Amino acid sequence: MSSSWRLLDTGSLSAAHNMALDKVILSARSRNLVPNTVRFLQFSPQCVLVGYHQAVELEVEEEYCRNKGIEINRRITGGGNLYWGDESQLGWELFAPRDSAGIPNRLEDMYRLMCESAIAGLKRLGVTASYRPANDIEVNGRKISGTGGTEIGDAFLYQGTLLTDFDVDTMIASLKLPIKKLEDKQIKSFKNRVIDLKEVLGYLPPMQEIKKAMAEGFADVLEVDLVPGGLTAAEQAMLEEELPQFQSPEWIYGLRTPQQDNELKRAEYKSTGGLIKVSLRLDQTRKVIKSAFITGDFFAYPERSILDLEAVLKNTSSEAPKVQEVVNTFFDTHKVRIPGVKPEDFTQALINAIEGTNNEC
Amino acid sequence: MENLQWQVPEDLYYDRNDYWVKIQRDEAVIGLTAFGQYNTGDILYLELPTEGTALTRGKKIGSIESGKWVGKLTAPLTGQVIESNQKVESNPHIVNQDAFGEGWLYRMLLQDPAEVAELMNATGYDRWIAEQIQKEKETTVL
Numbered sequence: 001m002s003s004s005w006r007l008l009d010t011g012s013l014s015a016a017h018n019m020a021l022d023k024v025i026l027s028a029r030s031r032n033l034v035p036n037t038v039r040f041l042q043f044s045p046q047c048v049l050v051g052y053h054q055a056v057e058l059e060v061e062e063e064y065c066r067n068k069g070i071e072i073n074r075r076i077t078g079g080g081n082l083y084w085g086d087e088s089q090l091g092w093e094l095f096a097p098r099d100s101a102g103i104p105n106r107l108e109d110m111y112r113l114m115c116e117s118a119i120a121g122l123k124r125l126g127v128t129a130s131y132r133p134a135n136d137i138e139v140n141g142r143k144i145s146g147t148g149g150t151e152i153g154d155a156f157l158y159q160g161t162l163l164t165d166f167d168v169d170t171m172i173a174s175l176k177l178p179i180k181k182l183e184d185k186q187i188k189s190f191k192n193r194v195i196d197l198k199e200v201l202g203y204l205p206p207m208q209e210i211k212k213a214m215a216e217g218f219a220d221v222l223e224v225d226l227v228p229g230g231l232t233a234a235e236q237a238m239l240e241e242e243l244p245q246f247q248s249p250e251w252i253y254g255l256r257t258p259q260q261d262n263e264l265k266r267a268e269y270k271s272t273g274g275l276i277k278v279s280l281r282l283d284q285t286r287k288v289i290k291s292a293f294i295t296g297d298f299f300a301y302p303e304r305s306i307l308d309l310e311a312v313l314k315n316t317s318s319e320a321p322k323v324q325e326v327v328n329t330f331f332d333t334h335k336v337r338i339p340g341v342k343p344e345d346f347t348q349a350l351i352n353a354i355e356g357t358n359n360e361c
Numbered sequence: 362m363e364n365l366q367w368q369v370p371e372d373l374y375y376d377r378n379d380y381w382v383k384i385q386r387d388e389a390v391i392g393l394t395a396f397g398q399y400n401t402g403d404i405l406y407l408e409l410p411t412e413g414t415a416l417t418r419g420k421k422i423g424s425i426e427s428g429k430w431v432g433k434l435t436a437p438l439t440g441q442v443i444e445s446n447q448k449v450e451s452n453p454h455i456v457n458q459d460a461f462g463e464g465w466l467y468r469m470l471l472q473d474p475a476e477v478a479e480l481m482n483a484t485g486y487d488r489w490i491a492e493q494i495q496k497e498k499e500t501t502v503l
Binding site: 107257 | 403405406407408427430432433453454493496
């Protein structure tokens with residue numbers, strides 16, 4: 001017999017309301033005050049969110065956001081900066097105890113299961129999506145959903161975005177990304193890294209239809225029944241109590257780990273097969289490649305392999321031996337053909353960007 | 362059935378949240394075990410307790426981020442932080458590279474040394490890992 005979970009749709013709320021609700025529902029679940037829950041959420045007005053450990057000034061184009069009325073807030077979950085358009089995305093969240101039957105203890109296994117449940121929902125909409133380790137869902141190599149999570153007590157929250165009718169231009173303008181924003185070609189290529197439901201299907205299904213399909217996917221893969229329900233009186237009271245904190249500058253701008261930075265580093269490297277252009281967001285203090293963007297005039301087969309390489313480089317060490325190891329492992333484990341370009345060319349291009357050199361061979 | 366995959370040094374104690382504990386008289390050094398890292402993955406951020414922080418066994422004392430997951434750091438013993446490892450806070454990869462050496466998290470003063478008896482020794486932790494792996498195999502739906 002499958003267990004019953006609450007299906008909660010909180011509609012469009014401000015960033016602070018949504019962030020506070022994440023903590024409220026998770027706390028309530030950890031105290032056994034509410035059942036396991038699937039929540040759908042949207043944001044209005046539009047906002048940018050940084051991950052729990054990130055620094056706003058390193059991740060967000062604050063002046064642009066202020067001028068455009070884009071709210072800024074901080075998630076209780078991990079991961080990177082993201083832009084939430086005004087109802088152009090659907091958020092989904094799962095709340096349950098860590099020791100629930102069928103929920104893996106190992107985080108990577110858990111990410112896969114959670115993403116598979118969202119993929120099952122997308123399938124009901126006619127979208128063939130797949131899991132991209134560690135936390136993304138993609139369609140033909142292009143990201144349609146990013147995910148992340150956290151825990152309070154013995155309960156966890158796992159959440160994801162689903163791009164429905166996404167405004168990539170505003171995302172590019174509002175976040176600090178691994179691209180030079182004045183270069184049209186770079187922007188065009190960057191846009192190709194993401195895809196939304198409207199582009200995949202050629203039309204945008206009504207939001208209720210999208211929610212219904214996603215809910216069915218979660219219910220099916222997690223083997224649970226979803227019963228529509230609202231916030232409890234206890235949750236409402238907790239929300240009133242928590243909201244001021246999530247609206248405060250201390251929460252939004254406060255730092256959890258002070259030692260970090262986020263520099264845009266670029267390099268061009270000429271290989272036999274063509275020019276490799278690398279743009280990185282680099283945390284030099286912590287020696288981490290936060291994100292990578294690789295373009296050039298070489299030909300990669302399959303085309304998506306460069307997007308896959310960017311994905312494996314994300315959040316890896318920026319120390320040269322580690323970069324070499326990651327690139328070599330990628331080419332050893334993926335069927336990739338790039339005429340005239342060797343793995344060591346990519347390694348060198350990346351190291352040049354990291355070290356701020358721009359040698360050509 | 363014992364764990365052969367993850368390093369479990371003989372001279373340390375362990376708790377069920379996958380911390381290793383090295384006892385030095387009335388002090389302890391705390392770190393994350395190899396099996397803990399297997400469950401957590403590559404560590405991106407660490408928020409460690411600062412010097413003087415009071416620790417209560419089993420309670421949250423900081424945060425750890427891996428992938429896009431923010432998990433809690435809990436205290437294996439009750440006491441007070443003497444020193445946190447600034448090196449791993451600024452470069453958490455060290456924990457993944459050298460969990461039982463350079464990757465230690467913090468040193469603490471024990472309030473109740475008798476609590477140590479409630480931790481597992483290497484044999485017990487080894488067995489506990491094997492049980493967790495078996496449990497995982499039996500319960501995972503995918």
